Amino acid sequence: xxxKILSExxxxxIIEIESFNTEVTLIVDRRSILTVCDFLKNDPRLLFxxxxxxxxxxxxxxxxxxxxxxxxxxxxxxHRVSIKASLDDAKPVIDSVVSIWQSADWMERECxxxxxxxxxxxxxxxxxxxxxxxxxxxxxxxxxxEGLE
Amino acid sequence: xxLNLGPQHPSTxxxxxxxxxxxxxxxxxxxxxxxxxxRGIEKLAEHRTYHQTIVFTDRxxxxxxxxxxxxxxxxxxKLLQLEIPKRAHYIRIALVELQRIASHLFWLGTHAHxxxxxxxxxxxxxxxxxxxxxFETVTGSRLTPSFMRIGGVAADMDSSSVRDIxxxxxxxxxxxxxxxxxxxxxxxxxxxxxxxxxxxxxxxINLGLSGPLLRASGCGWDIRKSTPYSSYDDFDFxxxxxxxxxxxxxxxxxxxxxxxSAWIVSQAIEGLPEGRWIAREQAAVFPDKQGVASDIYxxxxxxxxxxxxxxxxxxxxxxxxxxxxxxLGFYIxxxxxxxxxxxxxxxxxxxxxxSLVRMVKGKLLSDAxxxxxxxxxxxxxVDR
Numbered sequence: 295x296x297x298k299i300l301s302e303x304x305x306x307x308i309i310e311i312e313s314f315n316t317e318v319t320l321i322v323d324r325r326s327i328l329t330v331c332d333f334l335k336n337d338p339r340l341l342f343x344x345x346x347x348x349x350x351x352x353x354x355x356x357x358x359x360x361x362x363x364x365x366x367x368x369x370x371x372x373h374r375v376s377i378k379a380s381l382d383d384a385k386p387v388i389d390s391v392v393s394i395w396q397s398a399d400w401m402e403r404e405c406x407x408x409x410x411x412x413x414x415x416x417x418x419x420x421x422x423x424x425x426x427x428x429x430x431x432x433x434x435x436x437x438x439x440e441g442l443e
Numbered sequence: 444x445x446l447n448l449g450p451q452h453p454s455t456x457x458x459x460x461x462x463x464x465x466x467x468x469x470x471x472x473x474x475x476x477x478x479x480x481x482r483g484i485e486k487l488a489e490h491r492t493y494h495q496t497i498v499f500t501d502r503x504x505x506x507x508x509x510x511x512x513x514x515x516x517x518x519x520x521k522l523l524q525l526e527i528p529k530r531a532h533y534i535r536i537a538l539v540e541l542q543r544i545a546s547h548l549f550w551l552g553t554h555a556h557x558x559x560x561x562x563x564x565x566x567x568x569x570x571x572x573x574x575x576x577x578f579e580t581v582t583g584s585r586l587t588p589s590f591m592r593i594g595g596v597a598a599d600m601d602s603s604s605v606r607d608i609x610x611x612x613x614x615x616x617x618x619x620x621x622x623x624x625x626x627x628x629x630x631x632x633x634x635x636x637x638x639x640x641x642x643x644x645x646x647x648i649n650l651g652l653s654g655p656l657l658r659a660s661g662c663g664w665d666i667r668k669s670t671p672y673s674s675y676d677d678f679d680f681x682x683x684x685x686x687x688x689x690x691x692x693x694x695x696x697x698x699x700x701x702x703x704s705a706w707i708v709s710q711a712i713e714g715l716p717e718g719r720w721i722a723r724e725q726a727a728v729f730p731d732k733q734g735v736a737s738d739i740y741x742x743x744x745x746x747x748x749x750x751x752x753x754x755x756x757x758x759x760x761x762x763x764x765x766x767x768x769x770x771l772g773f774y775i776x777x778x779x780x781x782x783x784x785x786x787x788x789x790x791x792x793x794x795x796x797x798s799l800v801r802m803v804k805g806k807l808l809s810d811a812x813x814x815x816x817x818x819x820x821x822x823x824x825v826d827r
Contacts, residue, residue, distance in 0.1 A: 422478060
């Protein structure tokens with residue numbers, strides 16, 4: 295995959311392109327996540343049609359604290375890239391990508407369940423693994439390992 | 444009518460609960476309810492050293508524990524940029540391919556049992572038992588081996604284990620013929636499976652389906668071929684694909700995969716390179732037991748690894764392998780400490796289970812049972 299395509303066409307939306315070992319990660323502005331994902335999926339040179347995973351990361355005590363990470367793959371071109379977007383500390387919200395990749399449905403629900411990150415326009419935003427009446431978000435760094443009382 | 448299926452029901456393969464809304468025998472809507480087996484493994488891993496997490500991975504997909512071990516250690520090795528000996532790669536491949544056979548055998552037996560065919564269960568478990576015995580000799584454990592180590596494997600495979608594997612592989616193909624004789628041409632089996640739970644390939648990709656489910660719909664994506672890891676590129680094998688993407692095609696794909704896996708195992712055993720099975724010289728790898736008892740430096744090294752663990756460079760890696768159920772990935776975020784800042788498991792069962800609603804809507808209740816078992820879920824992996 296030619297990284298140049300990304301910086302040329304998505305210039306304003308991409309904050310930084312990180313690379314570690316062989317991994318390439320695009321850090322994007324959370325407001326343009328849908329534009330970026332839509333382009334990545336539909337551009338014939340990229341065709342990222344497969345969303346492998348979408349998950350949250352809590353980097354507390356750093357700020358920005360919450361991140362959403364997408365691992366996407368193109369079956370046609372056999373290339374892989376990760377996308378990261380940082381969220382607001384007080385109110386972590388980002389647009390849902392279910393309209394682009396249907397597989398994001400449960401992944402985003404899990405992300406909400408574990409981190410309290412909300413996905414705007416998600417068709418069914420509720421807890422998935424924890425019980426509905428559960429208090430708190432277990433994978434946040436301030437949630438104790440032993441659980442709450 | 445609202446029907447509650449599970450979480451304690453044999454056909455849900457564990458603690459899956461599905462709320463089915465029925466109109467007569469037709470499923471109008473289905474709501475899967477998961478999380479009964481959630482143990483917070485991702486949270487626990489944030490509080491353990493990299494070596495300690497290996498044992499958790501066995502408890503994810505317990506029908507393919509070695510595949511989970513492999514995916515995790517490969518991700519850590521990628522993070523540490525470790526080179527490992529060729530022999531370790533081959534031992535790993537032989538074991539995970541045997542694991543694939545064992546996992547598919549268990550699936551075959553239970554899947555057929557769900558659809559009313561009792562006999563295949565006894566045959567398939569007989570062969571699975573033989574594989575479990577091999578695992579016991581090689582790794583010391585049957586279900587949860589924790590055999591892979593960062594940098595290689597825990598022990599060498601000796602010549603008697605090699606002979607056991609050869610003996611198993613030698614007549615395995617005939618055993619598969621036996622299962623096929625019971626099912627492949629069987630009109631009752633075909634009427635229960637043909638045309639049931641069809642998902643076309645574009646939709647499979649959009650739903651994130653991987654593994655045999657995706658391949659049965661005609662898309663030949665297999666990570667062993669597309670991004671070969673652990674020297675899979677040394678091996679000659681084919682990726683079986685289906686055409687219609689129904690329950691019957693998924694059965695055929697898994698049957699053919701078992702034959703291919705047996706072929707890979709025989710190549711790995713025949714071509715097993717000489718040499719070491721673990722990269723002892725690396726700082727992240729435990730010294731050998733003999734050394735710990737006689738050499739003070741090895742002793743200190745061992746002590747440090749147990750108490751402190753390793754500190755990989757700060758960074759993020761995602762590594763995925765082709766597990767028996769599909770793309771199994773580990774995403775590790777390191778901040779340079781001895782515990783991961785975040786460990787995310789991309790569990791194939793979790794993503795694949797999403798397709799259940801799509802498969803059962805508007806179909807018969809009996810087809811819903813076929814659809815649950817064709818996905819081949821392991822709830823321990825779904826819930827993590």
